[in-house]
Amino acid sequence: MSAISVEGLVKRYGEVTAVGGIDFQVGAGELFGFLGPNGAGKSTTIKILCTLARPTGGTATVAGHDVRHARDQVRRNIGLVFQQPTLDLFLTAEQNLRFHAELYGMPRATVPDRLRQVLDMVGLWERRKARVETFSGGMRRRLEIARGLMHSPRVLFLDEPTVGLDPQTRKSVWEYLQDLRRAEQITVFLTTHYMDEAEICDRIAIIDAGRIIALDTPEVLKASVGKDRVQIHTADDGAAAAALHARFGITPGVHEGTLTFAVENGEEFVPRLFGELGVRIRAVSVSRPSLDDVYLSYTGATIRDAEAGR
Secondary structure, eight states: OEEEEEEEEEEEETTEEEEEEEEEEEETTOEEEEEOOTTSSHHHHHHHHTTSSOOSEEEEEETTEETTTOHHHHHHTEEEEOSSOOOOTTSBHHHHHHHHHHHTTOOGGGHHHHHHHHHHHTTOGGGTTSBGGGSOHHHHHHHHHHHHHTTOOSEEEEESTTTTOOHHHHHHHHHHHHHHHHHHOOEEEEEESOHHHHHTSSEEEEEETTEEEEEEOHHHHHHHHOSEEEEEEESOHHHHHHHHHHHHOOOOEEETTEEEEEESSHHHHHHHHHHHSOSOEEEEEEEOOOHHHHHHHHHSSOHHHHHHHO
C-alpha cells in the first residue's frame, strides 16, 4: 500500500513552472528522500502534498486521501516540520505541544500520556516547563519534530529539517529521527540538499528544475554511475583541460573550482596523469561513486554549482 501516490503533478506560478509533471510512489513505513538544490521544486511538492498549495495539474494522494478534494482528511493524517522555525518562543515546550493538540482536536484525556511520550522520544521531557526562547537550535528542531508527531500522524513530512544547524547538532537530530521512525512506525518524507542525509533514505528521488531525473535506492543510483571521480587542481587549468582532451580523450568539467572527470579505475589512472599530462598538478583526489557523482552524472553540475548558479 502506498502512503503517498503522485501522478503527473504540476505546479505553475504564472510563467514559472516550479513542478513539471512528476510521478512517484512512497510505500508505507518508508523513509523517502527528495534530493536537490534550493529552487528545484522540493518545498513546492511538500506544500502540495500537505494541502498548503493547490496543484496546477496531476493528482496526489496522501494516506489514501486526495490532496485536492479531501484536504481535512489529509491534514489529520500528516505531521509537518517546516523549513523555517514555527514554534512560539514565549511559550514553554509543553504549552507549544498542548496548543498543537487543541488545534488537532485530540481528546484531552489522551494528551498527557502522548505529551510525555513524544518529549521523552526527543530527550526534552525534563525541559518541558522551560520557555522555548531558552532552547538551542538543535533543541528547538527536536521540539518541532515532537510537535509533528503529537497527534500520531501516518506520514511525517520534514522540509530541510537540519538546515542551518552545525554538523554535530545535525547528527544528533538524525539519531533522534531514526529512533523515532522505529518507535512510531510511520512513513517519513524528507527534502534535503545534504548528501549524508540522502544516504540514509530507503529510496531517493533526485529532483532538478521541477523534474525527477532519477529515483532508486542510494546503492543502485551509485552503482549506475560506475566510474571513479577524479579532481585535479593544476598550475594552468585551461592548459590541463586541453591536454586531458588531446591525450586521453577526456573533456573535464569545472566544478567547485577544480577540474573534474570520471574514469574507470581512478587509482590506476592517476600515475599516467602525472607522467603524461604535461602540466604541473598541484593537487589530485580520487573517490568512489557517491551521490554527488550521481547528481553530477544526471545533471552535469554539483548541487553547490546549481545553487550558486541560481
